[in-house]
Amino acid sequence: MEHLVSPSLLAADFTNLENEIRMINRSEADWLHLDIMDGVFVPNISFGFPVIKAVKKVASKPLDVHLMIIDPDRYLSRFCEAGANNLTVQYEACTHLQRTVTEIRNLEMKAGVALNPHTPVSLLKNVLPCIDMVLIMTVNPGFGGQLFIMESYNKIAELRKMIDEAGYNVLIEVDGGIDTTNAAKLIQSGVNVLVAGNSVFNSADPVATIRKLKRLL
Numbered sequence: 001m002e003h004l005v006s007p008s009l010l011a012a013d014f015t016n017l018e019n020e021i022r023m024i025n026r027s028e029a030d031w032l033h034l035d036i037m038d039g040v041f042v043p044n045i046s047f048g049f050p051v052i053k054a055v056k057k058v059a060s061k062p063l064d065v066h067l068m069i070i071d072p073d074r075y076l077s078r079f080c081e082a083g084a085n086n087l088t089v090q091y092e093a094c095t096h097l098q099r100t101v102t103e104i105r106n107l108e109m110k111a112g113v114a115l116n117p118h119t120p121v122s123l124l125k126n127v128l129p130c131i132d133m134v135l136i137m138t139v140n141p142g143f144g145g146q147l148f149i150m151e152s153y154n155k156i157a158e159l160r161k162m163i164d165e166a167g168y169n170v171l172i173e174v175d176g177g178i179d180t181t182n183a184a185k186l187i188q189s190g191v192n193v194l195v196a197g198n199s200v201f202n203s204a205d206p207v208a209t210i211r212k213l214k215r216l217l
Contacts, residue, residue: 003187003191003192003193003194003216004030004193005030005031005194005196005213006029006030006031006032006064006173006194006196007024007027007029007033007195007196007197007201007206008195008196008197008200008201009021009033009034009055010033010046011197011200011201013201017055020201021058022058023206024210025058025059025060027206027207027211028211028214028215029210029214030062030214031064031085031193032063032064033065033195034046034047034055034063034066035141036048036065036067036068036069037068037141038069038070040069041068041069041070041093042068042142043142044142049079049082052082052083052084056082062085062086063083063084063085064085064173064193064195065084065085065087066088066112066114066135066175067079067088067089067093068114068141069090072090072094072100073094073096073100073103076104076107079109080109084109085109086109086110086133087104087109087110087111087112088112088133088135089101089104089113089114090113090115090116090141091114091116091123091124092115092116092119094113097113097127098126098130101113101127101131102130105130111130112132112133112135113133114137114141114175115134116140117138117140117149117151120155121134121162124159125162128168129166131170132169132170132171133171133172134159134163134172135173135195136155136156136173136191137176138152138175138176138177138178139175139177141176146176147177148176148182149176153185153186153189156174156186156189157189157190171192171193172190172193173191173195174193174194175195178197178213179199180199180212180213183196183213196213199213200213
């Protein structure tokens with residue numbers, strides 16, 4: 001399949017948010033990525049339900065929502081109501097992960113599981129049949145603009161092998177330090193979805209940058 005591009009709204013100009021979203025609508029981006037942070041699981045706070053609902057009213061792309069929060073089970077239905085199309089939870093935040101991802105699917109959203117850089121992909125072996133996507137964090141989550149962790153390539157290759165050998169239809173998404181200098185190698189390593197924040201929104205021409213990320217191969 002063609003790889004997907006999911007620009008991260010965390011890097012957008014919040015004083016000009018509607019125009020930033022409309023720019024994404026016009027671009028070749030496939031999804032719009034929203035990082036939800038609670039200041040507990042990660043040392044930062046982003047946006048909540050009112051902002052997501054407002055984004056949904058303007059966005060023409062599916063909302064790709066990543067929860068970096070503790071006890072996400074309390075809010076699954078509310079994220080669905082707010083407009084999430086994909087809902088990704090952190091492996092490290094879920095005590096009963098299989099139950100959580102099953103409920104996400106029951107709410108008719110795509111279910112994803114994110115792994116922090118220190119978490120091995122082997123821990124996902126028994127949950128892969130129950131999910132639609134794995135998000136490999138290629139930086140430590142919480143802040144934008146960090147440098148890509150090079151060990152991520154080996155982690156992605158290991159996960160791609162696990163998925164392919166088992167015959168699962170599970171996408172691999174990456175987030176953190178993604179730009180036009182490493183995106184092609186990530187796709188070659190087995191990535192299906194590129195999340196890009198600063199490299200898109202801080203570029204001179206975000207639409208052109210998204211086009212470059214989309215047309216790598």
